Amino acid sequence: MDKKFAPHIEELTKALGNISRSTIEAELELLLKYRVPIGEAKRSILKKFQNDSLVTKKVKDLAIGDKGVVLEVRILDIKEKDVNLRGDSATIFSGVLADETGLCSFTSWKTISLNPGDAVRIRNATVRAWHNRAEVNIGVRSEVELLEDTYLPDISELSVTPVKKLDEVGYSDMFVSSVAAVIELYHRDVNVKGKDLTIIEGVMADETSRLPFVSWSLLDGVDIGTILRFEDASVSMYRGVPSIHLNESTSVHIVGAEERLPFTFASVNVPPKPLPIGDVLQNEGMFDVSVEGNVVSVRPGSGVITRCPECNRVIMKDTCRSHGVVEGVQDMRIKLILDDGTGSLLVMLNRELSEIVYGKTLQESESIMGKAMSANVVYDDMKHILTGHYLGVRGNTSKIEYGVTFVAKSVWAPSGNLGERVSVLLERLEGVE
Numbered sequence: 001m002d003k004k005f006a007p008h009i010e011e012l013t014k015a016l017g018n019i020s021r022s023t024i025e026a027e028l029e030l031l032l033k034y035r036v037p038i039g040e041a042k043r044s045i046l047k048k049f050q051n052d053s054l055v056t057k058k059v060k061d062l063a064i065g066d067k068g069v070v071l072e073v074r075i076l077d078i079k080e081k082d083v084n085l086r087g088d089s090a091t092i093f094s095g096v097l098a099d100e101t102g103l104c105s106f107t108s109w110k111t112i113s114l115n116p117g118d119a120v121r122i123r124n125a126t127v128r129a130w131h132n133r134a135e136v137n138i139g140v141r142s143e144v145e146l147l148e149d150t151y152l153p154d155i156s157e158l159s160v161t162p163v164k165k166l167d168e169v170g171y172s173d174m175f176v177s178s179v180a181a182v183i184e185l186y187h188r189d190v191n192v193k194g195k196d197l198t199i200i201e202g203v204m205a206d207e208t209s210r211l212p213f214v215s216w217s218l219l220d221g222v223d224i225g226t227i228l229r230f231e232d233a234s235v236s237m238y239r240g241v242p243s244i245h246l247n248e249s250t251s252v253h254i255v256g257a258e259e260r261l262p263f264t265f266a267s268v269n270v271p272p273k274p275l276p277i278g279d280v281l282q283n284e285g286m287f288d289v290s291v292e293g294n295v296v297s298v299r300p301g302s303g304v305i306t307r308c309p310e311c312n313r314v315i316m317k318d319t320c321r322s323h324g325v326v327e328g329v330q331d332m333r334i335k336l337i338l339d340d341g342t343g344s345l346l347v348m349l350n351r352e353l354s355e356i357v358y359g360k361t362l363q364e365s366e367s368i369m370g371k372a373m374s375a376n377v378v379y380d381d382m383k384h385i386l387t388g389h390y391l392g393v394r395g396n397t398s399k400i401e402y403g404v405t406f407v408a409k410s411v412w413a414p415s416g417n418l419g420e421r422v423s424v425l426l427e428r429l430e431g432v433e
Contacts, residue, residue, distance in 0.1 A: 005028065005032075005038070008038060008042060009021065009025050009028060011042070012024045012042060012046070014067075015046060015141055016045075027045050027048070028045060031044060031045070046141075054070050054123060054124060055068055056069075056070040056071075056072075057071060058099055058100075058101040058102075059073065059099045059102040059104050059172050060101035060102040060170065060171070061101075062104060062134045062136070062171065063284075064134050065127065065128075066126065066127035066134075067126050068124055069127060069136070070121070070124075070125075071097070071099070071121070071122045071125060071136065072119070072120075072122075072147065072150065073097040073119070073152070074117065074119045075096075075114050075117065076095070076097060076155060076159060077095040077096045078093055078095035078114055078115065079093070079094055080092075080093055092108060093108040093111070093112050093114075095116075096174070097122075097136065099158075100153055102172020102173060103158075103172060103174050104134060104136055104171075104172060105130060105133065106135060106136040107135060107137055108138035108142075108144075109137070109138065109139050109140065110139065110140050110142065112138070112144050114146075116155060118146060119147040119150040119152050120144055120145060120147060121144075121147055122142060122143070122145075123143040124139075124141055124143060125137060125139070125142050126139065131237075132237040133237050134171050161175045161176060161177050161231065161232050162176060162177070163176075163177045164177070165178065165209070166178060166180060166208055166209040166210065167208035167209035169235060169242045169244075170242060171284065173235045173242070175232050175233065175234055175235065176233055176235055177231040177233070178206070178233075178244075179228070179229045179255060179261065180205055180206045180227070180228060181206070181225070181227045181265045181268050181269070182222060182223070182227075182228065183202075183203050183204065183205050183224065184202040184203035184224065185222070185223060186202060187199070187200055187201075188200075198218070199215060199216055200214070200218065200219060200222075201215075204228070205263075205268040205269070206262075206263055206268060207262050207267065209287070210268070210272075211241075211242055212241070212287060213233075213243065213246065214246070215246040215247075215252075216245070216247045216248070217246075217247075219252065221254060222252075222254065225265045227254070227255040227261065228252055228255065229255050230244075230251065230253075231250065231251040232249055232250050232251060233245060233246050233250045234247060238285075239285050239396075239400075240285020240286075240397075241285040241286065241287045242287075271394070272394065274290045274291055275289055275291055276340060276342040276343070277338065277339070277340045277342050277344065278342030279342070280343070280345060280404065280406070281343045281345065281404050283397065283399070284398075284399045285396070285397055285398045286396065287396050288394070288395070289394070289395070289396070289397065290393065291340065291345065291393060291406065292338075292340060292391065292392040293338035293339050293340035293344075293390070294339055294388065294389070294390050294391075295336050295387055295389050295390075295391060296338070296339045296344065296387070297336065297337040297387065298337075298379070298382050298383040299335040299336065300335075300379070301314070301333075302333060302334045302336070302354075302379050303334075303365070303375075303378040303382060304332055304362065304369060304375075304378050305332065306328035306329065306330060307330075307331050308320035308328065308329075309326060309328070310322070310323045311323065315328055330366065331351055331362070332355065332358075332362045333348065333350060333351065334348075334349040334354045334357065334382060334386070335347070335349075336349070336386060336391075338391065345406050346405050346406065347408055348405060348406065348408065349411060353408055356411060358385060368381070389413070390414060392411065392412045393406060393408040393410070393411050393412075394408065394409055394410045394411075395407050395408040395410070396409075
């Protein structure tokens with residue numbers, strides 16, 4: 001097809017997010033063949049495919065990058081704001097919307113006349129990342145319809161902070177209440193807007209999961225082993241992992257020993273049990289989890305590397321994309337693919353863990369490279385030594401554009417025998433054809 005139509009195809013592909021580019025191109029080519037003007041052809045394609053491209057979702061199921069989304073929600077908060085877009089002033093509308101599954105921020109780039117409490121159907125919205133969260137974008141091609149009769153709960157009910165287990169906390173939670181035990185705790189001095197503060201950071205856990213937390217005020221009487229009941233804590237997201245923030249508006253109480261709970265400090269202060277890799281791949285991000293599997297591949301980029309001393313990025317020929325020519329710092333890492341039969345996962349090992357599993361230090365590896373006069377000799381040696389080995393890793397996961405990445409904090413060789421591993425795998429695969 002003539003390249004001059006490429007911008008029109010690109011525009012239609014963006015507007016019809018769930019319709020393939022090849023389908024749009026074929027449809028446009030057919031219409032142009034019959035001498036339909038390009039403007040009319042584009043309107044015809046939009047009209048034909050728009051309904052097919054739309055997907056109805058609940059708030060909790062929204063994912064960054066979604067297009068053509070249909071939502072039935074209630075407006076909890078809305079504000080009008082004047083902004084500067086490419087030198088031109090514009091008015092946008094932003095706020096918070098919700099359904100029975102959760103809350104989400106939104107921005108409308110078109111004029112909408114809505115008030116808190118209004119129930120609406122939003123069609124053809126997109127979802128973008130904003131402050132590490134999913135945010136609904138209402139564009140010029142989106143439609144907003146007021147709903148008279150709706151199943152949606154009242155605004156007073158939707159505004160109540162939900163009580164959740166830690167494994168239920170996610171993108172659709174801006175505030176949460178829960179009960180959890182403090183299993184890690186330390187103090188850190190920070191400077192916020194010129195003011196020196198001491199904050200508390202750590203990890204809390206219940207019987208379902210564990211999450212990092214931050215307290216912006218000192219917690220009297222709280223230490224490792226304390227069980228807390230907190231209400232109206234804010235939730236921040238980083239690489240798909242929620243973090244609990246206890247601030248001035250959060251109510252925090254120490255749970256007494258007389259109260260019966262489904263967990264104790266001792267029961268949750270244990271290493272996490274290995275999860276099937278297939279389950280890990282279904283999550284946007286997970287905190288402090290472990291997996292086990294066979295090393296099926298050691299990826300390029302493993303071995304001795306050079307980092308920028310300013311931003312820690314991997315650099316080539318002592319040149320950083322952000323800081324120009326720098327005196328690089330030598331480092332070591334291993335990028336390996338771990339597979340347990342339910343899925344495969346990219347695992348990143350830092351220098352310390354790489355030296356453990358490879359069996360050679362950074363200095364020894366540099367010596368090998370010098371003697372061989374080859375930058376790839378260490379990478380090739382890593383592939384020879386590690387491929388086929390069975391490893392366990394513990395750390396955090398995050399989902400990026402190219403899939404899920406596991407950043408390991410510890411690594412080990414599991415002691416279980418092959419028969420046990422086969423039995424576990426057969427149990428996982430039972431009923432799968």
